[in-house]
Amino acid sequence: MNIQRKYSLPNCTLLLEGISDPNNAAAAMDMRPLLSFLLNAECYLSSLTQPLTGDRAFFESLVKAVSGYAQEFLSKIPHPEAHSEESSLVKLQKIDKNRHRLTVYSGGQVQSAQIRPNSAQAPIQVDLTTVQLFDLVEAVDQFFADSQTLPDLVIPLQPVSKRYVVGSGALSKQVVPATVGVSALAGAAAAAFFLVPVPEVRPPQPKTQEPATSSETTINPTTAANSTTTPTPTPTPPEASPTAETTPTTQATATPTTEASPTAETTPTTQATTTPTTAASPPSVSELEAVFNSTNEITVDSEVRQLNGKLRDEVDKAWSKDTRKSLDEDLVFRVAVAGDGTVIGYKAVSKTANDYVSKTPLPQLLYNPATRNNVNSEPIAQYRVVFTNKGVVQVSPWWGYGRKPSR
Amino acid sequence: MNASVSVTPLNSPSDHSMPLILDSLPDPAIDERGCPRRAKLQIDLILLAIEALDLGGSEAILAFAEELDLKAIVKNRVNLWRLRSSNPLRKAHVRRPLSIMEAKALVVIACYIARRLTVLIRQLLLIYQQMSDKQIPLEQNLRLANYLERFKAHFRSRMHHRRSVVLALNSDEKLNQLAMDLLGQLLFCTGTSGMQRFWISLFDGEVE
Numbered sequence: 001m002n003i004q005r006k007y008s009l010p011n012c013t014l015l016l017e018g019i020s021d022p023n024n025a026a027a028a029m030d031m032r033p034l035l036s037f038l039l040n041a042e043c044y045l046s047s048l049t050q051p052l053t054g055d056r057a058f059f060e061s062l063v064k065a066v067s068g069y070a071q072e073f074l075s076k077i078p079h080p081e082a083h084s085e086e087s088s089l090v091k092l093q094k095i096d097k098n099r100h101r102l103t104v105y106s107g108g109q110v111q112s113a114q115i116r117p118n119s120a121q122a123p124i125q126v127d128l129t130t131v132q133l134f135d136l137v138e139a140v141d142q143f144f145a146d147s148q149t150l151p152d153l154v155i156p157l158q159p160v161s162k163r164y165v166v167g168s169g170a171l172s173k174q175v176v177p178a179t180v181g182v183s184a185l186a187g188a189a190a191a192a193f194f195l196v197p198v199p200e201v202r203p204p205q206p207k208t209q210e211p212a213t214s215s216e217t218t219i220n221p222t223t224a225a226n227s228t229t230t231p232t233p234t235p236t237p238p239e240a241s242p243t244a245e246t247t248p249t250t251q252a253t254a255t256p257t258t259e260a261s262p263t264a265e266t267t268p269t270t271q272a273t274t275t276p277t278t279a280a281s282p283p284s285v286s287e288l289e290a291v292f293n294s295t296n297e298i299t300v301d302s303e304v305r306q307l308n309g310k311l312r313d314e315v316d317k318a319w320s321k322d323t324r325k326s327l328d329e330d331l332v333f334r335v336a337v338a339g340d341g342t343v344i345g346y347k348a349v350s351k352t353a354n355d356y357v358s359k360t361p362l363p364q365l366l367y368n369p370a371t372r373n374n375v376n377s378e379p380i381a382q383y384r385v386v387f388t389n390k391g392v393v394q395v396s397p398w399w400g401y402g403r404k405p406s407r
Numbered sequence: 408m409n410a411s412v413s414v415t416p417l418n419s420p421s422d423h424s425m426p427l428i429l430d431s432l433p434d435p436a437i438d439e440r441g442c443p444r445r446a447k448l449q450i451d452l453i454l455l456a457i458e459a460l461d462l463g464g465s466e467a468i469l470a471f472a473e474e475l476d477l478k479a480i481v482k483n484r485v486n487l488w489r490l491r492s493s494n495p496l497r498k499a500h501v502r503r504p505l506s507i508m509e510a511k512a513l514v515v516i517a518c519y520i521a522r523r524l525t526v527l528i529r530q531l532l533l534i535y536q537q538m539s540d541k542q543i544p545l546e547q548n549l550r551l552a553n554y555l556e557r558f559k560a561h562f563r564s565r566m567h568h569r570r571s572v573v574l575a576l577n578s579d580e581k582l583n584q585l586a587m588d589l590l591g592q593l594l595f596c597t598g599t600s601g602m603q604r605f606w607i608s609l610f611d612g613e614v615e
Contacts, residue, residue, distance in 0.1 A: 074592055074608035075445075097584060098536060129536050130591045131529060134598065141599040157603055159435055159610035351443065 003035045005149045007142040009135035013044040014143060015051070016059070018150070035149045045102075045136070048126055052104050054089070060153060061089035062104075063140050067155045068092075069100070070137040073130075077160055092133075100133045102126045297399075298339060298381040304397050307381050310341040312395040315385060318361030324391040331356055331387045334398055336380045342367040344380065360387050426476050429511040432603060435610040441504025444495055446609035448572075450505075450513050451494035453596070453605075455565070456589035457520050459558035460527065464520070471516045480512040498567045511606070518602040525597045532594060535587055545583060558586040 007014040018038040041059035042051040052062075068081030069092035083091045091103045104124045128136065143149060298304060331353040336345040343365040348354035357363060362385075382398035437443065442450075458464035465484075472481035481487050490513060491497070493505040521528065534551050538544075546552045559582045566573045576582050596605045 070595060070604055071608050071611065074595055074605055075611035077608075077611040079611070097587075098539060129532075131532050131536065131594065134591075134594050137595065137604075138598045141601075141604075145599050157433075157600070157607045159607055159614045160612055161614055162612055163615075 002039065003033060005035055005143070005146065007139040007146075009139050011046040011132040011135035012139045014139040015042040015044070016143070016149060017041075032148050034151070036152070038150060043136075043139075045126055045128070046132060047128065048124075052124065054104075058089050058104075063143070063153070064088070064155055065090040065092050065102075066137055066140045067157070069133075071157070071160070073100075073133070075160070079160055081155075095127065098130055100128045100130070102128055102136075296379045298379045303339075304381050307337055307339075307341055308383060308395055308397060311335065311337055311343070311383055311385070312393060314341065314343075314365060315361055315395065316393045318365055319387070319391075319393060320361070323359040326359060327356065327387060327389040327391075328352075329389050331360060333357075333360070333362060333385045333387075335362070335383045335385045337383065338367070339379050339381075344378075346385075349384075425508060426479065426512075428475055428477070428515055429508060432511045432514065432606045434507060435607075436614050437610060441506055442493075442510045443610065443613045445613075446510060447493045447505045448496060449609055450510060450517070451491045451497070452585075452589055453517050453592060454491060454513065455561050456558060456586065456593055457517060457524070459554055459561055459586065460524055460531075460590075460593075461520070467520050467523075468516055471519050472512070475515060475519060477512045477516065480509055481516065496566045496570050496573055498565060500567065510609070514606050514609075515602065518596045518605060521593045521596040521601070524593070528590060528594050528597065532587075532590060535590075554590070555583050555586050558582070558589075 002017055002019060005014075005016040005018075016035065016038060017040045018035040020033040021036045038056045038059060040053060040055065041062070042053045043062065044051045052058075054062075064081050065083075065088060068079035069083075072079035072082050073094075083093050089105050093101050093103075095101045102125070104126075144155070298307070329352060332349040333353055334347045334349055335343055338344050343362065344367050346362045346366065348357055384396050384398050386394040388394065454464075454468065457468070461467060465487075468487060469481070469484065472478055472487075481490065488499075489501060489503070490505060490509055492499050492501045493503055494500065531551055531554060534548050535545065538548060538551070545555060559579065562576075562582060562585075568574065576585060592605070595601050598604070
């Protein structure tokens with residue numbers, strides 16, 4: 001017996017027809033049996049006289065594109081699923097401030113999977129207004145909310161990855177060294193976040209697979225369910241209390257560093273894939289941690305003062321004229337230097353600082369700890385280095401003068 | 408690390424009393440404390456649109472905070488103002504982070520109010536559509552004009568005119584467009600998964 005499901009809105013109606021699993025006897029008894037196999041999907045749009053119809057591949061492609069585009073509409077950041085690779089049967093794109101173009105390839109009469117998408121069939125194009133688009137999104141969301149219809153078709157809502165924003169892998173590589181700094185820094189909070197399932201960014205699916213095996217590619221009910229309704233037992237970062245830290249400068253970035261050494265080990269070392277064998281490679285998380293965790297700190301005021309001046313001069317000298325005036329806001333770093341003034345580690349104190357680390361001379365100044373054997377035992381001094389948006393370098397001792405770091 | 412110096416205790420009181428309603432929004436996998444800049448901006452602007460839409464908008468925000476049991480996070484008018492002043496465009500911008508929990512609370516409140524205003528939002532968007540199709544100036548419709556005027560007035564009085572983003576929005580036309588964009592976003596907030604969608608979209612491009 002065929003089951004029908006209808007999700008109806010003023011400008012859009014989704015009609016799904018399918019059957020329940022014949023092996024599941026309980027389903028037959030149910031008042032509203034589970035629709036587990038989709039036979040036909042129809043999408044009625046108020047601006048089209050004929051419905052868009054198709055099989056499961058079409059329907060999956062539709063909900064994926066709609067879901068992705070809804071997110072793009074909200075954030076204005078291109079979503080890879082909305083107008084994805086050629087393999088997709090459905091695409092959505094913005095054509096002007098109030099119009100959204102829905103393109104369906106091979107639509108209209110996809111009764112069976114044999115008809116190849118992207119074949120000679122001309123694609124159908126419909127332009128939707130924002131309200132019509134919303135009705136389509138809402139019909140799709142009502143379908144998702146209906147646990148009795150294709151419960152295996154789940155599209156987790158996830159933020160678009162940084163990698164997609166720039167659109168090339170080049171940036172993500174660049175980000176790695178800086179991320180090393182911040183991931184260690186974020187301490188407990190970061191560790192908590194990393195327990196959350198990593199957003200899966202689906203790579204573009206091979207074109208040939210789409211029509212035949214598309215059902216396998218997206219269906220992953222367990223992981224999907226996990227990531228959408230992440231029941232994180234981990235604490236969200238408590239509200240920052242800006243007083244927790246006595247900062248010598250009044251600059252910017254209210255994000256106080258919370259660093260909990262016990263959790264520091266749990267920061268993903270996988271991010272630091274590059275082993276510090278070449279001079280240019282960044283230190284790994286654990287090494288960085290080791291540097292900042294050093295018990296052997298220089299505390300004699302005169303030395304701290306002398307190194308302070310030395311570090312300031314070096315940073316100032318190394319900061320190129322081009323990048324000097326290019327900062328939108330002040331960037332704050334925590335920098336560790338050895339007794340001879342070499343920079344042996346730095347961490348961005350804020351997200352912005354992390355993003356723009358390349359605009360500072362710190363990466364060039366960083367001495368590779370790998371070439372020094374006993375970096376942990378070497379005495380260090382820690383400084384707060386601020387690159388202001390006016391192009392000025394400010395350096396002050398991290399712990400201030402005249403007090404031993406309490407430990 | 409001399410951790411003891413700078414650690415904020417994890418067991419701060421607000422952490423335990425996290426209202427259940429916020430659980431419907433997942434924690435984004437961002438490796439920092441507090442919300443990214445765009446999220447802070449966006450949340451404040453969507454609330455600004457609500458205020459322009461509904462005369463009692465700012466009262467409603469506090470009333471919904473009470474109703475939704477979010478009083479622990481959005482305590483009172485001053486506190487709400489402080490949360491919203493994390494928007495970097497504000498004249499009274501305070502450099503404070505907006506914690507994930509605070510952001511969630513504001514998003515939940517905004518979406519509940521949006522849901523209550525669904526009919527109005529839809530009507531205004533339909534009017535807008537018709538008027539721009541026929542190329543009639545938007546001011547000729549009283550209801551739409553009211554919304555746009557109030558939005559522009561709120562925006563100009565609260566946002567710092569020297570911020571580059573604000574500078575770029577120098578004409579009535581551009582501000583009208585921003586107001587209409589926000590109205591469209593508000594419509595999406597009213598949907599079945601609107602709250603989750605809006606929330607997740609705030610972190611687009613911010614996660615690995």
